[in-house]
Amino acid sequence: MVTIYVNNKPIICKDKELLIKVLKENDIFIPHFCYHESLGADGNCRMCLVEIEGSKRPQIACDTFVYDGLRVHTKSESILETNKDILELELLSHPVDCPTCDQAGECSLQNYYMEYGLYDSRVSVAKNKKDKALDLGSNIMLDQERCVLCMRCVRFCSDITKTDELVVMGRGNDSYITTTPFMRLSNPYAMNVIDLCPVGALTSKDFRFKQRVWFLDSTQSICHACSKNCSIFIDHNAQKNQNDHVHRFRPRVNTMVNGHFICDEGRLSYKKANETRKNDFIMKSRISTYESILKHTKKLLQSENAIALVSASLSVEQMLLVKELSEMYLFDVYYDYKEDEKFGDDFLKSSIKESNLYTAKLLDFKLVDKPYEESLISKSLILNFNSEFISKPRPIEMIEFLTHEGKFERSSSIFTYEYFHNDMGLLINSDGVISSYKKSSKVKSEKFTLLKILNDLLDESYTNESIYEKYKELFFKNIPYSKIMKQSQRLGL
Amino acid sequence: MSGYTFSAENLKEIDKLLKRYPSKEALTLPILWMVQNDLGYLSNIALREASKILDMPTSHFYSVASFYTMFKFKKSEKVFVELCKSLSCELNNSDELYEYLKTRDDIELVRVECLGSCGSSPMCAINGKYHENLNIKKLDTILGDKDAL
Amino acid sequence: MLFKNVSARFEIENSNSIDVILEHNGYEMVKKLQEFTPEQIIQEVEKSGLRGKGGGGALAGAKWRLLEKAKGKKYIVINADESEPGTFKDRSIIEKDPHLLIEGIILTAYALNSNDAFIYIRGEYQEQAKILQKAIDEAYEKGFLGDETIHKYNIHLTLHRGAGAYICGEKSALLESLEGKRGHPRLKPHTPSPEYFFNNPTLVNNVETIATIPSIIKNGSSFYKNLGVEPSCGSMLFGVSGHVNKPGIYECEFGVSMLDYINTLGGGVKGESIKAVITGGVSTGVIPFEIVKDIKLTYEDLRKAGSSLGTGGMIVMNESTCMVKALKNILSFYHDESCGQCTPCREGTFWVDATLDKFLDGSATLEDIEILKSNSKIMNGKTVCVFAPSVSTVIDSFLKYFQDEFIAKIKVDV
Numbered sequence A: 001m002v003t004i005y006v007n008n009k010p011i012i013c014k015d016k017e018l019l020i021k022v023l024k025e026n027d028i029f030i031p032h033f034c035y036h037e038s039l040g041a042d043g044n045c046r047m048c049l050v051e052i053e054g055s056k057r058p059q060i061a062c063d064t065f066v067y068d069g070l071r072v073h074t075k076s077e078s079i080l081e082t083n084k085d086i087l088e089l090e091l092l093s094h095p096v097d098c099p100t101c102d103q104a105g106e107c108s109l110q111n112y113y114m115e116y117g118l119y120d121s122r123v124s125v126a127k128n129k130k131d132k133a134l135d136l137g138s139n140i141m142l143d144q145e146r147c148v149l150c151m152r153c154v155r156f157c158s159d160i161t162k163t164d165e166l167v168v169m170g171r172g173n174d175s176y177i178t179t180t181p182f183m184r185l186s187n188p189y190a191m192n193v194i195d196l197c198p199v200g201a202l203t204s205k206d207f208r209f210k211q212r213v214w215f216l217d218s219t220q221s222i223c224h225a226c227s228k229n230c231s232i233f234i235d236h237n238a239q240k241n242q243n244d245h246v247h248r249f250r251p252r253v254n255t256m257v258n259g260h261f262i263c264d265e266g267r268l269s270y271k272k273a274n275e276t277r278k279n280d281f282i283m284k285s286r287i288s289t290y291e292s293i294l295k296h297t298k299k300l301l302q303s304e305n306a307i308a309l310v311s312a313s314l315s316v317e318q319m320l321l322v323k324e325l326s327e328m329y330l331f332d333v334y335y336d337y338k339e340d341e342k343f344g345d346d347f348l349k350s351s352i353k354e355s356n357l358y359t360a361k362l363l364d365f366k367l368v369d370k371p372y373e374e375s376l377i378s379k380s381l382i383l384n385f386n387s388e389f390i391s392k393p394r395p396i397e398m399i400e401f402l403t404h405e406g407k408f409e410r411s412s413s414i415f416t417y418e419y420f421h422n423d424m425g426l427l428i429n430s431d432g433v434i435s436s437y438k439k440s441s442k443v444k445s446e447k448f449t450l451l452k453i454l455n456d457l458l459d460e461s462y463t464n465e466s467i468y469e470k471y472k473e474l475f476f477k478n479i480p481y482s483k484i485m486k487q488s489q490r491l492g493l
Numbered sequence B: 001m002s003g004y005t006f007s008a009e010n011l012k013e014i015d016k017l018l019k020r021y022p023s024k025e026a027l028t029l030p031i032l033w034m035v036q037n038d039l040g041y042l043s044n045i046a047l048r049e050a051s052k053i054l055d056m057p058t059s060h061f062y063s064v065a066s067f068y069t070m071f072k073f074k075k076s077e078k079v080f081v082e083l084c085k086s087l088s089c090e091l092n093n094s095d096e097l098y099e100y101l102k103t104r105d106d107i108e109l110v111r112v113e114c115l116g117s118c119g120s121s122p123m124c125a126i127n128g129k130y131h132e133n134l135n136i137k138k139l140d141t142i143l144g145d146k147d148a149l
Numbered sequence C: 001m002l003f004k005n006v007s008a009r010f011e012i013e014n015s016n017s018i019d020v021i022l023e024h025n026g027y028e029m030v031k032k033l034q035e036f037t038p039e040q041i042i043q044e045v046e047k048s049g050l051r052g053k054g055g056g057g058a059l060a061g062a063k064w065r066l067l068e069k070a071k072g073k074k075y076i077v078i079n080a081d082e083s084e085p086g087t088f089k090d091r092s093i094i095e096k097d098p099h100l101l102i103e104g105i106i107l108t109a110y111a112l113n114s115n116d117a118f119i120y121i122r123g124e125y126q127e128q129a130k131i132l133q134k135a136i137d138e139a140y141e142k143g144f145l146g147d148e149t150i151h152k153y154n155i156h157l158t159l160h161r162g163a164g165a166y167i168c169g170e171k172s173a174l175l176e177s178l179e180g181k182r183g184h185p186r187l188k189p190h191t192p193s194p195e196y197f198f199n200n201p202t203l204v205n206n207v208e209t210i211a212t213i214p215s216i217i218k219n220g221s222s223f224y225k226n227l228g229v230e231p232s233c234g235s236m237l238f239g240v241s242g243h244v245n246k247p248g249i250y251e252c253e254f255g256v257s258m259l260d261y262i263n264t265l266g267g268g269v270k271g272e273s274i275k276a277v278i279t280g281g282v283s284t285g286v287i288p289f290e291i292v293k294d295i296k297l298t299y300e301d302l303r304k305a306g307s308s309l310g311t312g313g314m315i316v317m318n319e320s321t322c323m324v325k326a327l328k329n330i331l332s333f334y335h336d337e338s339c340g341q342c343t344p345c346r347e348g349t350f351w352v353d354a355t356l357d358k359f360l361d362g363s364a365t366l367e368d369i370e371i372l373k374s375n376s377k378i379m380n381g382k383t384v385c386v387f388a389p390s391v392s393t394v395i396d397s398f399l400k401y402f403q404d405e406f407i408a409k410i411k412v413d414v
């Protein structure tokens, strides 16, 4: 560890660390376009110039390595002027069309522009015209006039996905980003370039003009599209008097799981959050009430010979309560999962599509196969906890706990419960990392959570925390709940 | 669409060069030159073939080629005249040559930066060949002799 | 005033043919190669005070030492990209004595323990590339190059053609280009180090620098060191173009008077009088006649005059020259040639070029002078490579000596 001085204030940091990283980690304002934690430094934008004592010229923070006693200034008059002048150049050929830009509110250019108070343009020469709305493929639109040529998108396609679809063409002031003939942006992670783009040059066709970002509430959550459990933000509508609507999933940085990225399929799986079933309770194909179906279920559990099937995407807490229920009424719990070899790769995407298979196995639930089919013969009640693999070999009483439209709407009794985007919980991914997803405090939920329903069936009042804590020693290496709430933890395989 | 094949001679040259450079990628400019010398421009099909030979994405060839002013993505149908517009030539009246050349519709004219003939300016390159110490009369004679171009 | 060292054989008929040159001491030092140790050659170069002729004027010996100390397979790359307006000296070596260059390359490679050398020649030099390729082929045939050479040192030499990009003369951009990429200059290393070609330590030297080596080895370092005026040792292929009667390349010792050079070798100004001279290619500043008349052609003198010696290619402008138009010409060159990688240069060169248009079409205001000045400031010392700082030098020198011509173009509101 070494001590450096930034604007005369000491900061302790790792020796030889990249200065820009230290500044960012210490919340010191440092404008930058081309540097990105996931891509490293490129040194092209020159926005991050800082003054370094003993150096004749300003130096870029993204190519400066710290050493003991380094003295840096980010706020001296001359460096502020330099930053401002470079920003002015970035804006030289920019169309300044913020009112119609999707990036408004999360655009570095716009933020810096306000920071430096660059309101009156001195530019009196014609702007360099380029293409405005290029469809690159994978739902991505490019506006070349807004591009600051930071090359993040190009570097992503060459260094991270190694698919090389995006290139810079031309030279000098005529340089522009594009795909080349016969190429479309088509890798399964392509949409990450939208988040990487520091300005509004790359935007999502899916999100275009639908919502201004300042009306959104961002919730820390976890993608449920495969067993990798990538950390995400869910951007919900947070406007008053509007029904909750999920506008997008965005990657959330988590070095233990997904780094900075998520796959496009996971990103687009936000749509499923808007397709949940309406808040209803069905008993024998008729709309009923929660209380009556609860009573009905308890009665059946006492009298019938039951078997349960759980989706391997239920949260840790949900599965634990199912386990409690199974011990109370002595039934077996089965799970099933889908494996899609074509989906999996060696980056993020896992071929196992369920997000909590690990826990299902950990709790000793049984895999659906022959014995399940056989044991069904002697059963008279099936409990289905949101599994899509449910089959109904013969007319048999069935209680389902569902987030989405089920297969047997007509013949089952159904509890509707809240999908993960409006709930909280823990998941363990295929690498044995346990993470938490949170519930938005702003978005009001109308449905019951599965935890509440299970508590009611058990006549208990567990919270997410208390049910986890009860079992943490047995199953979870004694890792405290509070620790997982802060950061993912590794359980190991 | 028919394919593009590199001549046996070029393939032999590629083999020779592969031994000289530490990495295949370095053959990018040589291979682009081979295509352009052959076709007069860089065709999509030829670039795809080049990408197979060097085991690099085609996009690489487009991006690289577009950086350099001499590579063309379209064939010039007419006599290709590159008139130097840099300072020594301008001081020696290249503008006059420009005004003259603009009036000719039998040529494709571009103004380029210094070609290293400042000591014999003004100058232009016609189909790549240098012509120096020019004046309108001289230029007119050169362009008149189509066979010699 | 002429001093023929590198250009000694330029006048010989068919001087680019190996048979002719072998009758004029060609490859003399290569034949004696085994009489020297590599270290002896490096020391001679160090002692000679030879400075790079590509524009920077860095001491060649120091650069060689960096490579000598580096570990790994080593490469030698000769910079024949010569694309800076006013500069056409390397071309003369390639056309008139390519074997001298090849001899220099063999000596350099031997001294630095490298078996692979490349010449990166600008794409437009098609004729010159042919001449050079023929010379290389001849040298292979005669056993000076290849795997089994008569001097018992194996070396391969490959000619690599650029394709139209001034920036590829900048050494790190050149290596990017040689690696098959776009010619984007690299970030500068934090400590003195050689260049790298695919991570292998590499020497980049200018054509003329390397063509000077045989004479230093032959005549000894003190011969070279005693030429010129220390620390501008030796001679250089100075060139002159623009408004002169006898434009061309004339080799001189460092230290001759700029005015004498122009008047004697360059045949004097074409027109009434010299108004100004761009001192060594358009990356150097302009100086007015009052300063020209006292300048000696040394690195130090030109530095003192606020310009630099650069490539030694002087551009002379007579009294009729419009300095606004001249600056426009240069800025348009920079706008065309910026690699576009870093913001100040990519946008700045565009802006200043467009601003000069305003002066020429009569729409400029006083603020446009400020715009030129502030752009000059932002392009100075804040970019990846020194391309942009050259633009600052040029703008500053034009405004320093000829600002009144710019003011005169400003539209006056009535």
Ligand SMILES: Cc1cc2nc3c(=O)[nH]c(=O)nc-3n(C[C@H](O)[C@H](O)[C@H](O)COP(=O)(O)O)c2cc1C
Binding pocket: C051, C052, C053, C054, C055, C056, C057, C058, C060, C079, C080, C081, C082, C083, C084, C166, C167, C168, C169, C170, C171, C172, C204, C205, C206, C207, C209, C210, C385, C386, C387
């Ligand atoms: C924009 C730019 C263009 C350059 N062009 C050339 C060139 O055409 N030829 C050259 O030898 N050096 C050129 N240089 C200098 C090279 O970077 C490098 O310093 C030189 O080749 C080293 O050789 P030397 O030490 O023998 O001069 C250029 C530098 C810059 C910044």
Ligand code: SF4
Binding pocket: A146, A147, A148, A149, A150, A151, A152, A153, A154, A177, A196, A197, A198, A199, A201, A202
């Ligand atoms: S499109 Fe965006 S990410 Fe790509 S180079 Fe331009 S500004 Fe950077």
Ligand code: SF4
Binding pocket: C167, C184, C185, C337, C338, C339, C340, C341, C342, C343, C345, C346, C383, C384, C385, C386, C387, C388, C389
């Ligand atoms: S200063 Fe100009 S030429 Fe040099 S790297 Fe930056 S943009 Fe390219």
Ligand code: FES
Binding pocket: A031, A032, A033, A034, A035, A042, A043, A044, A045, A046, A047, A048, A049, A060, A061, A062, A063
């Ligand atoms: S962030 Fe440092 S130069 Fe772009």
Ligand code: FES
Binding pocket: B084, B085, B086, B087, B088, B089, B090, B113, B114, B115, B116, B117, B118, B119, B121, B123, C085, C086, C087
């Ligand atoms: S200025 Fe025209 S050839 Fe150099």
